[in-house]
Amino acid sequence: SERLATIASPLSTTEAMTERKAVTSYNNFYEFGTDKGDPAQNAGRMLTRPWTVAVEGLAGKPRRFDIDELLKLAPLEERIYRLRCVEGWSMVIPWVGFPLAALLKAVEPLGSAKYVEFLSHYDPEIMLRRPVLQWPYAEGLRLDEALHPLTILAVGLYGEVLPNQNGAPIRLVVPWKYGFKSIKSITTIRLTERQPATSWRRAAPHEYGFYANVNPEVSHPRWSQATERRIGEIRKRPTLMFNGYAEQVASLYQGMDLRTYY
Amino acid sequence: MPNFLRAPSGTQIALVKATVFLACLVPAAQLALGWQNDTLGANPIETITRASGEWTLRLLLITLAVSPLRRYTGLHWLIRLRRMLGLFAFAYAAAHFTTYVWLDQFFDWQAIARDILDRPFITVGFAAFVLLIPLAATSSNAAIRRLGGRRWQSLHRSTYAIAILAVVHFWWLVKADLLKPFIYVLILAALLGLRAWWREQERRRQLSVPPPAKHLERPVIRIVQK
Numbered sequence: 401s402e403r404l405a406t407i408a409s410p411l412s413t414t415e416a417m418t419e420r421k422a423v424t425s426y427n428n429f430y431e432f433g434t435d436k437g438d439p440a441q442n443a444g445r446m447l448t449r450p451w452t453v454a455v456e457g458l459a460g461k462p463r464r465f466d467i468d469e470l471l472k473l474a475p476l477e478e479r480i481y482r483l484r485c486v487e488g489w490s491m492v493i494p495w496v497g498f499p500l501a502a503l504l505k506a507v508e509p510l511g512s513a514k515y516v517e518f519l520s521h522y523d524p525e526i527m528l529r530r531p532v533l534q535w536p537y538a539e540g541l542r543l544d545e546a547l548h549p550l551t552i553l554a555v556g557l558y559g560e561v562l563p564n565q566n567g568a569p570i571r572l573v574v575p576w577k578y579g580f581k582s583i584k585s586i587t588t589i590r591l592t593e594r595q596p597a598t599s600w601r602r603a604a605p606h607e608y609g610f611y612a613n614v615n616p617e618v619s620h621p622r623w624s625q626a627t628e629r630r631i632g633e634i635r636k637r638p639t640l641m642f643n644g645y646a647e648q649v650a651s652l653y654q655g656m657d658l659r660t661y662y
Numbered sequence: 663m664p665n666f667l668r669a670p671s672g673t674q675i676a677l678v679k680a681t682v683f684l685a686c687l688v689p690a691a692q693l694a695l696g697w698q699n700d701t702l703g704a705n706p707i708e709t710i711t712r713a714s715g716e717w718t719l720r721l722l723l724i725t726l727a728v729s730p731l732r733r734y735t736g737l738h739w740l741i742r743l744r745r746m747l748g749l750f751a752f753a754y755a756a757a758h759f760t761t762y763v764w765l766d767q768f769f770d771w772q773a774i775a776r777d778i779l780d781r782p783f784i785t786v787g788f789a790a791f792v793l794l795i796p797l798a799a800t801s802s803n804a805a806i807r808r809l810g811g812r813r814w815q816s817l818h819r820s821t822y823a824i825a826i827l828a829v830v831h832f833w834w835l836v837k838a839d840l841l842k843p844f845i846y847v848l849i850l851a852a853l854l855g856l857r858a859w860w861r862e863q864e865r866r867r868q869l870s871v872p873p874p875a876k877h878l879e880r881p882v883i884r885i886v887q888k
Contacts, residue, residue, distance in 0.1 A: 419704075426704035434839035437703065487837070489705060532839045603838055622781055622834065624773065631704050635768055 401560040404476055404496050411550060412480035413644075418491035420558045422631045427565045428485065429584055431520065431527040431537065443564035445526040446585065451569050457517070457591035460508030467569045471555060473506065474498035478559070479552055481575035483582075484614045484643045490628045495573050496556030501547045509543065509591050516546040517596035518572060519588040533599045539583040540596035540610065541574065542652075550575055550648055553586070576645040578612045609662035613653070614643035618662050663736075670739055682743055686750040689717050690757065707765045714758035715787075719832060719846055721751035722825045726853045745801055748821070752798040755791050783834035790827035793820050822857075825850055 429439035432446075451467040465473075476496050484490045504516070522536035545551060554573045555562055562568040567584025574581050580600050590596070600608035607621050616626045616639040627636040642649050653661070666674055693710050696702040702709040728744040731737070767774050777784045797818055799805070806814045829850050833843040 422704035430838070436705070489708075530839075530841065600838075619780075622783055624776070624781075627773075629705070629707065634707070634765065636766075 401563070403560055404556045406476045406478040406496050406556075406559060409477045409479050412478065412494075413482060413492060415480075415482070415492045417480060417494055418631050423491060423493055423557060424563050424565060426631065428487075428579065429565055429567065430532055431522065431535065431585075432565065433528060434532060439565035440563075442526075443568075446521070446523070446564050446568070448564065448569040448585075451587075453570060453586055453589060455503060455507045455589045455591075458510040458513035458593060459591050460510060462507055465503075470503070470553070470570060474502040476555070477552075479554075479573070481550075481573060482643050483573075483575065483579055484628060484639065486578035486580055486608070486612070486620060486625075488623060488625070488628050489631055490639075490643075491631050494558055495552065495554040496559065496562075497552040497554035497573065499549055500551045500553050500572065501549070503553060503589070504546060504591075507591075512593050513591035514543055515592045515595050516541050516543060517588075517590040517592050518583045518586055519590075520583055521585040521587045534602050536587075537583060537599045538596065538602075539572065539581055539598050540592075541581070542595075543591070544652055545574070545649075548649065548652065550645060576614060576642040576649045578614060580608070581612050611653075611658075611661045613649075613658065613662075614639060615641060615658055615662070617641075618659055667737065675739055675742060679743065679746065683746060686721070686747070689713060690754070707761065711758065711761050711766060714754050714761055715832070718751055718754040718758055719828050721747055721754060722821070722828055723846070723849050723853065725751055726821065726825060726850075730853065730856050749798060749801055752794050755794055759788075759791050783831055786827045786834070787831035790824045790831060793824045793827070797821065797824075822854060825853075 425440045426436045427439040428436070429443060432439040432442040449467065452464045453467070453470060454462075454464045456462040476498060478494055478496055480492060480494045482490060483493050500516075518539045518541075520537035524535075527535070541551070552573050554567070554571050555569060557563075557566060562571065564585075567582075567586075570586050571584040572582045572586065595610060598608075598610060600612075601610060614625075619625055625639055628639045629636050640646070670678070693702070693713055697706060697710065700706070725744060725747040728740055728747065732740040763769060763774060767777075778788050779785070797820065800809060800814060800817060809817065829843065829846050832846060833840065836843055
């Protein structure tokens with residue numbers, strides 16, 4: 401796979417990284433099947449060139465970006481982040497990407513923009529047709545979350561171009577939120593005034609909230625979120641508030657009841 | 663139908679039993695080997711939990727399928743496999759429970775108790791496992807004799823409830839893709855539906871039997887002249 405030139409980031413963790421094989425073979429990408437191994441089997445059918453991302457909505461300069469243009473928008477950084485899945489497992493992944501803020505600033509968000517909506521690629525010819533979730537997959541962030549320096553658009557992992565099953569050619573990574581917020585294979589980014597509808601929340605609103613911040617004190621209705629299994633390890637470890645990024649992000653949620661806004 | 667299928671000899675039945683026994687061990691052997699060789703994927707504990715749980719469910723449904731199969735094929739000797747299949751269902755359930763307690767929770771009894779009390783899908787799964795224990799414990803011929811056929815049979819009817827709990831357990835743990843649990847629901851509904859249908863037929867049959875003829879109602883005393 402193609403190598404990407406990257407610079408190191410002080411925002412990276414020094415924890416042991418999850419094996420590349422596990423990162424690229426154990427995936428939730430329901431468009432390609434709901435078993436963990438399905439995306440690695442099936443996502444090869446997706447063509448990631450040509451690819452454009454429309455950045456639209458409440459922006460002064462909305463426009464469509466070509467993927468090769470996005471790769472040159474900002475210096476590519478290696479960001480080694482913890483990833484915590486809502487299912488209770490976690491990984492440490494060396495992403496390659498750039499801050500989402502760099503892209504949003506390029507389109508000049510209007511003062512009325514409060515949220516960012518994201519949509520995934522959906523092609524029924526090569527993807528799941530059963531409406532397990534509402535397609536295309538949709539996610540969203542509050543604008544301040546989207547502009548936070550930890551929030552990146554990833555185009556690679558382990559120093560190489562992103563494999564399809566991990567959301568090629570470009571995906572979101574929000575490391576203090578459960579993995580499902582980090583939408584894959586993005587085609588549309590829309591600045592909005594109202595909080596956008598998101599796929600998992602549509603499917604089960606009492607189980608998956610808009611915020612989906614990693615929080616060991618707020619259980620999923622069907623299982624505890626207090627602990628997690630780091631892939632590659634046997635014993636579970638305690639889950640950290642905001643997935644260990646509390647120092648950087650807790651201030652975003654000051655005064656909010658995180659049980660209500662789960 | 664060939665004769666050995668309709669009325670197999672003792673040796674043939676022993677052979678079939680041995681084959682089914684080995685076949686039931688295959689999933690367990692695969693998991694043990696996979697664990698040993700680290701080929702169970704990125705999350706081997708999840709793989710073992712899922713596989714042991716699903717095999718429990720499959721074996722429960724196969725056990726429940728024995729009677730209908732026997733009835734519609736006329737292969738009456740199939741009943742002689744049922745106990746073994748039921749005991750394998752119990753063995754996989756025990757492996758599933760052990761995996762959860764040991765590998766997944768690592769004997770964190772507090773977390774386990776909270777799971778059983780607070781998480782309905784674990785509550786019903788645990789209930790199904792607990793209900794299986796008396797059935798496994800009374801599976802020997804000696805136990806059947808001790809209980810008496812009628813009591814043994816009514817105790818073992820809890821299999822139906824156990825299968826329902828097991829399917830609900832699976833349904834409730836799935837995040838969004840209900841296709842697989844739905845298939846199990848359909849199979850279980852068919853197996854239980856058949857039994858309801860048989861009972862109904864039996865009831866109708868009994869109602870439609872003509873009342874005994876008048877002349878048979880009272881003993882007829884005939885005086886025969888010697």
